[in-house]
Amino acid sequence: MIPLMLDLSAKRILIFGAGAVGVRKARHFTGCRMTVVSRSISPDVFSLPQTSIKQMDVADIEDDNLRTLIEKHDIIIAALSDTGQNERIIRLAKTAEKWYNCATSDDANFLIPSTVQGKEYTIAVSTSGRAPAVPRCIREDLEERYQGLDNMILLLASLRERLKETVPDQEKRAEILRNILHDETIRQRCRENKNADDLVAGYL
Ligand SMILES: C[C@@]1(CC(=O)O)c2cc3[nH]c(cc4nc(cc5[nH]c(cc(n2)[C@H]1CCC(=O)O)[C@@](C)(CC(=O)O)[C@@H]5CCC(=O)O)C(CC(=O)O)=C4CCC(=O)O)c(CCC(=O)O)c3CC(=O)O
Ligand SMILES: NC(=O)C1=CN([C@@H]2O[C@H](COP(=O)(O)OP(=O)(O)OC[C@H]3O[C@@H](n4cnc5c(N)ncnc54)[C@H](O)[C@@H]3O)[C@@H](O)[C@H]2O)C=CC1
Known part of the structure; x- marks a missing residue:
């Protein structure tokens, strides 16, 4: 995995799942236009900027319709608690040659790091999926150490x-x-x- 800082403001992000993990992934893309698809929608989702919400069960979406939805977006994130549906989303995203990320496996062509975001700087930490608790721990240490x-x-x-x-x-x-x-x-x-x-x- 190669770290980069990208301007994604013109890109469209598609996030499946609106639990704690889906919402955290969505917040990472603040500044982009997003679509969130989920069976249940928490109040946190309504506070996401530039986000359109589709409340539905992914299992009820036909392959053709799911493919069309995926094709309209640039970056696809599968963050359902349903591993089987996440795998289906990732399979279609790969066929459509999209950027894809999965919350329930490390089958992804990009990862979301832990980030410390200041006004003037960004620090990103990753273990390339090996032990995600580690980036979180380092982020907390850095936030403490680099106040100011x-x-x-x-x-x-x-x-x-x-x-x-x-x-x-x-x-x-x-x-x-x-x-x-x-x-x-x-x-x-x-x-x-x-x-x-x-x-x-x-x-x-
Ligand atoms: C591969 C990756 C794909 C992706 O999601 O992008 C992935 C995958 C998985 N995470 C799992 C579990 C946990 N993830 C966290 C935390 C974070 N996970 C994040 C990223 C990533 N997680 C990507 C690689 C990151 C890297 O290493 O570089 C962070 C950094 C960024 C973010 O998500 O925003 C965020 C910290 C944010 C912060 O606070 O700073 C914690 C810790 C906690 O919550 O306290 C736990 C519990 C402890 C544990 O299990 O280790 C599971 C098992 C799920 C299950 O058991 O069901 C899988 C699936 C699997 O391993 O197969
Ligand atoms: N990658 C990561 O950083 C982490 C991943 N996880 C894993 O990620 C998954 C999601 O975690 P949480 O957000 O905490 O779970 P959660 O249970 O709070 O949220 C799951 C979301 O998926 C939706 N959903 C599930 N099946 C669906 C379907 N068929 N169609 C439409 N929506 C559906 C639910 O409505 C809900 O919004 C879990 O499997 C968890 O084990 C957990 C911790 C960290």
Whole structure:
């Protein structure tokens, strides 16, 4: 599996199943147009943006109609608690040469990682399906450890522009930025949403 950051905003996502797992997968695609197909629909599904909802039993959908529905979408996610129907969805998605992902097996041509999403950064963690509890655990550790990272990124971004004008040596600029990044007091100020300009000045 090869990690990528993709702009999927023009793509259409089809999600089967609206339990905790289906809704979590759907949230991952916030910003895309989605269709959710499920026998039961929880209130969480109604709060998903740009989502059309089809309440039906997949077992009642004829192959031809299921194929047509799949063909209208780019990315197919099978997140039913019904393993047999998930397998049927994946089979049709493969024939239609779509991107597909299954919540009840690792038969997928893409996986959804655990993500830590800041305003200024994304961290994604995967075990390529071997032990999904691990990415969750790492995500929780990272969320704790990197509180305030958005503030640090904004600080370094503006600083590196200033440094380009005032410090001609690239190696020296990189060293200053690295030192600021590792400064525990500055990190603490970032975590507390406090201004760190006075501390940063000491490095310039
Ligand atoms: C292959 C993959 C396909 C896919 O779903 O995309 C898949 C498959 C399966 N997961 C299962 C179980 C669990 N999944 C989680 C958690 C997450 N699973 C996610 C992704 C993936 N799960 C894909 C590979 C990810 C990778 O490793 O890179 C995460 C990262 C992302 C997300 O889903 O958003 C999300 C963490 C989100 C977060 O919190 O950060 C937990 C932990 C928990 O919930 O506490 C458990 C219980 C513990 C356990 O079983 O290990 C089962 C067995 C189901 C059963 O037994 O019935 C299968 C099916 C199978 O293994 O055959
Ligand atoms: N990949 C992953 O990250 C994980 C996968 N799982 C597995 O994923 C599956 C789904 O988990 P949950 O969302 O927690 O289950 P859930 O029982 O809360 O939700 C299942 C959803 O599928 C729908 N459904 C089931 N059969 C259907 C059918 N024939 N037609 C239409 N809709 C149907 C239900 O109405 C419901 O919306 C389970 O089999 C579970 O073991 C569980 C944990 C994590």
